Amino acid sequence: MSRDGTTATTETGAPGPAGRWRDRLVAFGWLVLLWNLLWGEFTWGNLLAGALVAGAVLLFFPLPPVTFGGRLRPRALLVFLLRFAGELITASVHVSRIAVRPGYLPRSAILAVRLRVRTDLNLALTAEVVSLVPGTLIIDVDREAGVLYVHVLDVHGPSDLTAGRDRILAVERRIVRAIGTAAEVRLVEAAAVEKGTPP
């Protein structure tokens, strides 16, 4: 896409007709693959039925245009996936420990966190991942302003609040590094330097 490397970074993405068709084609291919995987085997019948179902789904339930404008960076993607797996395990242990500790009443907080990259794709991915990593859960999203409202579990003081905020921004940074455009990466890197947090 031509959007890569341009200065406009935070628009919600209005791809041209070619981009729309590419997106539809990708969605179509994925749906056909899904249908075949669900039946457990690839046959001509399954391919044909999958194509029909995929066509119907795309025709009757059109998705809002969310275009992937960046590029995949395999190394950053690997870092993201490893950190995600690690944090999912830490989060599970953390919540499990609170769940079985006798007579413990966890306190919590609701934070508003403004993301730096406001594309729909980034908002959705960050929201998904944030719900699965330690201590945080999405409650509400302000799509226009790019703000996530996050519930933080097990708060002991102000330091836990800043830690929660930093963790969410770190998740965003890792996602943008893995799949964002060059301009978006510069944006999150600049914010990281400004705040003095290590990369």
Place this chain on the structure above:
Amino acid sequence: MLATLADWLGGCCLVAGALLSLVAGIGVLRFPDTLSRMHAATKPQTLGVLLLVAGVALRLRTSADLAMVGLVAVFQLATAPVAAQMIGRAAYRSGRVDRALLDVDELQ
């Protein structure tokens, strides 16, 4: 040899996944309010299902089953946060939040 190893590894995954799911259930039961309960319903629950799925994959080892099991994992990861968010938002908007347990609320 390799088959035995995979069987044992799969067994361990199944037990660990079952335990995590159990703890998630205990958490849903014991946490003080809806929003905290959703934490239990997303994190240990998701990891529990992923471990169960990995265990099943290690024991079955046929490509059709692996594809199905992979789909289960992908959809679990994609849908659990969405479900939790919908329930959390509904709970917040209908006022079912225990304000005594909240330190800060920036959504007001």
